[in-house]
Amino acid sequence: AQLFRVLDVTHEALVTDIPATKRDIYYKDVPLFGKQAVVDRLVDDLAATFELERSDLNIRATSKGLVCGAGLVMHLMEGEVVYTNDSEGALIPVGEDISRFEVDDDISWVLIVEKEAVFQTLCRLKLASHPSLPGPGIVITGKGYPDIATRQLVKTLSDNLPSHIPILALVDGDAYGLDILSVYKHGSMSLRHENEKLAASRVEWLGVWASELAELNIDRNALIPITKHDEKKAHSMLRRDASTMPLKWRKELMHMLHNRCKAEIEIISTAKVKPQARRAEVLLSRYTTNGPVQQMTRSPAYPLLDYLLNKISDFVDLYVDA
Incomplete structure (x- = not known):
């Protein structure tokens, strides 16, 4: 019926x-x-x-994904133009409604964020145009497992951006976070007949890695114990073919299973991130929704921001040098 x-x-x-x-x-x-x-x-x-x-x-499909960053313009079939900005998310239109994209030539990176709450925080901090980064970027969230419209946008960027621009993903350091990453990069089982048009092979895992928590001086007691569902999901993913389960992912899952703890993105807020020497003197702009309120050198006030500034910059440098 x-x-x-x-x-x-x-x-x-x-x-x-x-x-x-x-x-x-x-x-x-x-x-x-x-x-x-x-x-x-x-x-x-x-x-x-x-x-x-x-x-x-x-x-x-009903759209739910959001995109932030002034370097992207979406032209719709009906003639409407969607301009994105650096401080708030814009709803990603469904692919059938989009006639074409425009991306600024100076875009240096793309970041996919698993969680909407983290995405909104990064928008308020204007990560997309932060002066400590090598250039402006685009921040995207599918609010967990991504909808088709979000995957279509990521796929379009993956297929059309120059190869020196990294497309990165910030997800929880657990089996479900990696599964979300896999949907972006390799496609999903439920839409396997459309994976060729939706899978964005250029997506790379920026973090959070369970193996880096000690380096970030995160207290192990602050980690969340894994559940039976986490364990079952991890074992299921470890059985996947090597083509969709890179060695790095496999090692991180095994690390999680061994330590019986998982690292969610929010754990970075407790980190003592050490800014890299070559960027230590760069001023860090602190923002509210109404704009900049003060200038300051790097501080532990926004550990997640410091974490992303360091890692995005490292990836950009790596891609430029490649």
């Missing part, structure tokens, strides 16, 4: 040429479907069965 209801709505969307979303389908018969995940799975299975993309069924 559930499948036939999805087929019915899909047929209606195709005949009337009025797109429907997965959310629309769910709310057409909540008692029948029970939960949104049922609709998501049925639509994806339907597309895979007919070897079609979801958009070919006139079923659109």
Whole structure:
């Protein structure tokens, strides 16, 4: 009954040429479907069965991803232009609505952030245009597991940006964080028939690495113990093929299992990050939502910001020298 209801709505969307979303389908018969995940799975299975993309069924995904950074402009099919800025996130339009992108020539890096709360903090701190970095960047979040629109944006950037621009990901140092990273880089099982158009192979894992916590002077007692679900997920990922489970990822998962602890992004707030000598004299701008409030040298006030300034700069240097 559930499948036939999805087929019915899909047929209606195709005949009337009025797109429907997965959310629309769910709310057409909540008692029948029970939960949104049922609709998501049925639509994806339907597309895979007919070897079609979801958009070919006139079923659109609801956007949830955000992007920050003044170096990106999105032109929509209807003529509207979406200008992004350095201090707040803009909703990423669905791919079917975008006619073209414009990216500033001076963009030096792209950062994908797993969590929206962390993304919003980085927007307020204006990471995308921070003077301590080698150049401006673009910050993206899919708010956890990314929606298709977010993956399409990352894929577009991966395919079109010059090779010296790193595309980095900041995720939790646990099995679920790595799985989210894998969705961006290698694609997902549920949309494996679309992975060629969605997987962004250039994405690299910036952090958080469980193996670097000692170097950051993070108290091991501050780490979160892994759960049975974490352990099960980690073992499942370790069984993946080497082509989608790089050695670095494998070592980090084994490190997590051995220590029985996981490192979430927020743990960096307790770190004592040591600024690199060659950037130690650079002034660190502190911001509120209303703009800069003072200038100061690096301090432990924003350990996550220091952490990212160091690591993004290192990756940019590495790519430029390559």
